[in-house]
Amino acid sequence: MASQADYFAEVNPTSREMYHTAMAFIVIDTLVFGLFLASMYRQRKRQRNKNEIGIYFLMSVAYISVLGNALVGVLLVKIGGVGRHVAFWESTDPDTFTKFLQLQTGIEIIYMASITAPKIAILTLYLKIFTDRLARQLTWIMGVILVMFLLSGLVLALALCKPYEYKWNKTIHGKCGDIMAGYRWISIPSIITDFFILIIPIPTIWKLRVDTYKKVGVLITFLTGSLGFITAIVRCLTFYTSNLFSDPTWLAGKTMTWTIIESSAYFICACLPRLRPLLQLFLEKTGVISVVANTWGTFTNKSKGTHDGSAHDMSNENRGSRPGDNKVGFVEMDELGLVSSNERTQCSGEDEFN
Numbered sequence: 001m002a003s004q005a006d007y008f009a010e011v012n013p014t015s016r017e018m019y020h021t022a023m024a025f026i027v028i029d030t031l032v033f034g035l036f037l038a039s040m041y042r043q044r045k046r047q048r049n050k051n052e053i054g055i056y057f058l059m060s061v062a063y064i065s066v067l068g069n070a071l072v073g074v075l076l077v078k079i080g081g082v083g084r085h086v087a088f089w090e091s092t093d094p095d096t097f098t099k100f101l102q103l104q105t106g107i108e109i110i111y112m113a114s115i116t117a118p119k120i121a122i123l124t125l126y127l128k129i130f131t132d133r134l135a136r137q138l139t140w141i142m143g144v145i146l147v148m149f150l151l152s153g154l155v156l157a158l159a160l161c162k163p164y165e166y167k168w169n170k171t172i173h174g175k176c177g178d179i180m181a182g183y184r185w186i187s188i189p190s191i192i193t194d195f196f197i198l199i200i201p202i203p204t205i206w207k208l209r210v211d212t213y214k215k216v217g218v219l220i221t222f223l224t225g226s227l228g229f230i231t232a233i234v235r236c237l238t239f240y241t242s243n244l245f246s247d248p249t250w251l252a253g254k255t256m257t258w259t260i261i262e263s264s265a266y267f268i269c270a271c272l273p274r275l276r277p278l279l280q281l282f283l284e285k286t287g288v289i290s291v292v293a294n295t296w297g298t299f300t301n302k303s304k305g306t307h308d309g310s311a312h313d314m315s316n317e318n319r320g321s322r323p324g325d326n327k328v329g330f331v332e333m334d335e336l337g338l339v340s341s342n343e344r345t346q347c348s349g350e351d352e353f354n
Helices: 004-009 013-046 053-078 086-092 094-129 133-159 179-199 201-206 212-223 226-240 248-286 288-304 311-319 349-353
Strands: none
Touching: 004 086, 013 053, 013 248, 053 094, 053 248, 086 094, 086 248, 094 133, 094 179, 094 226, 094 248, 133 179, 133 201, 179 201, 179 226, 201 212, 226 248
16 A cells, blocks of 8 residues: 555646647637638728638637636646646645636636637628528527526635635635536536537538538538537546546646637637638649639549639639639629628628638
8 A cells, every 4th residue: 555655646647738729729729819810901901891800800809818728727737736636736835736726716707708708709600601591590498598508607616605604715614516527527518619609600501502512511610510520529528537536637738628629629619601701812832723713624624524613713704704713612692692691791601701
């Protein structure tokens, strides 16, 4: 049987993994946000009458939140004692465990904002490009549900302990509810909303009378959100496979790692569809588009005989010979009928994806 000295000397390797994960996503999230801003700036120059204050606000909140998650992850290792047994800190430095509880309390608030803002940003994209009545109604319903989810999560975090300070200050008189149950159950509605956000665009897109490869290209654009869905499930399972509060500083590394990954996944997924202007510029400069378009045109002409034209040709017929239109895998939303210029003046899918 290990001695107390050996027990106190143990360091959980998940703490190091969490630290490295946090540092990596600080860089990745910042890079993605920078690309997002650059892409939106390029888009705004081409569509000067656009008003994108809402999306800038949502994505700024999302970035600050995911950055906050990662920074808390770093602080949990540096000053919060994650990686050592709680008994070690209670015996040697009780203040470290108090700092851990304070940081843990902060992450409860930051986490709710970090997973909600990117989802709402995705829904604003749906409203931007879909004219289908049912799809728009479902999008609005999901938006209301997400706001309610955010508010309920914040209320839960603030109301679990009375007084609130008792969450980290155990020297005062107070009591807390089942915090672990709160951590577990808050993940369930989040996963459910993810699922419905993913399936909302599928029926509308699949009904389009266009080539299958175009449908797949658009679906892939929207289904990038499945990355957040998957990480949310994994994070949820970590709370069900361990009792975090049996030894908080020892066990927090794994759950916090997935908290950082999940929120960053949502953020990146919300940014990706709006990075197309930069992707388009890159593909044009490197000549990839010409190669793909020519290859696809050759393939379709051979397989169909008389063809209406490749994606590039069709773009030129419909809108003039503009380089960069209707790139393979990223079909213009207005061309597919997802946005009607009569219903939303100067607010076509091209606005969002070019």
